[in-house]
Amino acid sequence: MIIGRGSEVDYLNKMFNEPEGALVTLYGRPGVGTSSVWHEFVKDKKYVYIKCPKASARQIDFLIAGDLILKGYEFSEEYPSFSTILDRLSDKYKLDKYVFILDDFENCFKADENNISTLFSFLKLNKNDNRFMCLLVSHDTRYVENTFVSKIGKNALSIDAFLKIQPASFMDLVLYYNIDDTSRCMDYYALLGGNIAFYNYFDKTISLKENIIKNFLKDNSPFRKAGYDVVLEYLREINVYGTILYCLANGHTKLNDIYAHTGFSRAKISVYLKNLMSLDTVEKVSSFDTPGNENTMKGVYRISNPIVNFWYKFIYPHESYLELMTPEKYYDTFINDNIPDFLKEALPLICKEYLTLLNKKHGLPIKVTKSGEWVGKAGTIHFIGKDEHRNILAAYCAVGNDPLNYSEFEWFDYCLKEARINADYIYLFSKSGFDEDLSEMLTDREITYIDIRNL
DSSP: OOTTOHHHHHHHHHHHTSSSOOEEEEEOOTTSOHHHHHHHHHTTSEEEEEEOOSSOHHHHHHHHHHHHHHTTOOOSSSSOOHHHHHHHHHHHTSSSOEEEEEETHHHHHHHOTHHHHHHHHHHHHHGGGTOEEEEEEESOHHHIIIIIHHHHGGGGGGOOEEEEOOOOOHHHHHHHHTOSOHHHHHHHHHHHTTOGGGGGGSOTTSOHHHHHIIIIISTTOTTTTHHHHHHHTTOSOHHHHHHHHHHHHTTOOBHHHHHHHHOOOHHHHHHHHHHHHHTTSEEEEOOOOOTTGGGBOOSEEEEOOHHHHHIIIIIGGGGGGGGTSOHHHHIIIIITTTHHHHHHTTHHHHHHHHHHHHHHTTOSSSOOSEEEEEEBSSOEEEEEEEOTTOOEEEEEEEOSSSOBOHHHHHHHHHHHHHTTOOOSEEEEEESSOBOTTHHHHTTTSOEEEEEGGGO
16 A cells, blocks of 8 residues: 555545446646555556647547557547547446546647547446546646636536545655654655655665755756746746745745835736645645734745745755756755755644644544644744634744743743633644753643654
8 A cells, every 4th residue: 555645545446336437536736646546546457547648639639549559449540539539448348347547637628628528428428337437637736626627517517526635744754764763754854745756766875965966956866957847837937936936935925025026016926826826836824813813924925845945945046056066065055054944844844743643533632623823923823723612722843953941932922922812732842852941830831742853
């Protein structure tokens, strides 16, 4: 079983065993492991796999038919239509149950919108005999969520499920690398996040510096053009998107900050941010709703894909020097001094995942039914959870190199007051331990202390 995707594979198996054939749209941003899910799902099944290239409709049909001919299918026409191709698939498996996978299906539909109605007509004719299950696979989240449903109209009712593959968790990464050194796993997670398809690029037998040089800085390394790739694959005007992503990676996270740096109009920035959010590359930070709403930071954005974030922070600003320096010299000059702060950014995310996991296992003092973070003008509350009785659990993650002391707790407590939250339970996380006197000074509070290094 692939790590971290058992529930998704189980769900697809459930759909496969339905009394009628099923149609599922399976999608997720590049790197999260969408392809791994369907590969695992079909490994014990008969299936037909078709990958749609970016081409004209006639060329797509020609190439698909060519692939099928190599697999034993026969066509009397040199240029069979999409409808003819589907009919041949139906003829091939008259008795056997199989899975029909149409990968990068958006290319087929973009080339000829008539292919949409052709596919759904085919599905309706064949669905009731329970001979096949259709998987529409895509890595273009923007197309699936913003365009696809509007294009197919009433045919959307024929889709049994939309299954979006989410980024993997920190625990999934720990299981993947199977090492006891949690701090090293945290570093990997800060750089790779939930992009589980890319985990095999990092070698646990070498240092973090060597991994960064091997994967980001050397010629032809897998992430050497990561920042360009995420834009060029699905968007145009890379100069505009690159400028905005640079801003976000380097601390210009508010709309006004981006406007001041770029000179682009606020309306233009908003449109481009929306497009980046539709690709799951950028996210808008939405604070947990509290009575202290007037003290909340509004209009804050951040890059949600750490590989892209790293690239625009450390490579994009100085890319010309990669042609002039060795990768080792480039690392020492532009990355070495700032990488510790970059790695710390992932720690609050890991803490939130930990609390979410505890909540699922009923390991918290309350059963959290609503949760989020609070980004205030004074600072951030990394986790706020509320149960159905309005009991509140709040958490703070200290990422400094010194033990969490009473002064830092007072700052966190001030943020709670700014948010107008009276926390019934407090969880304090620290990567460097806790001051010896801290617990003695907080005997009147319900506090749980967790050393991140021991997660």
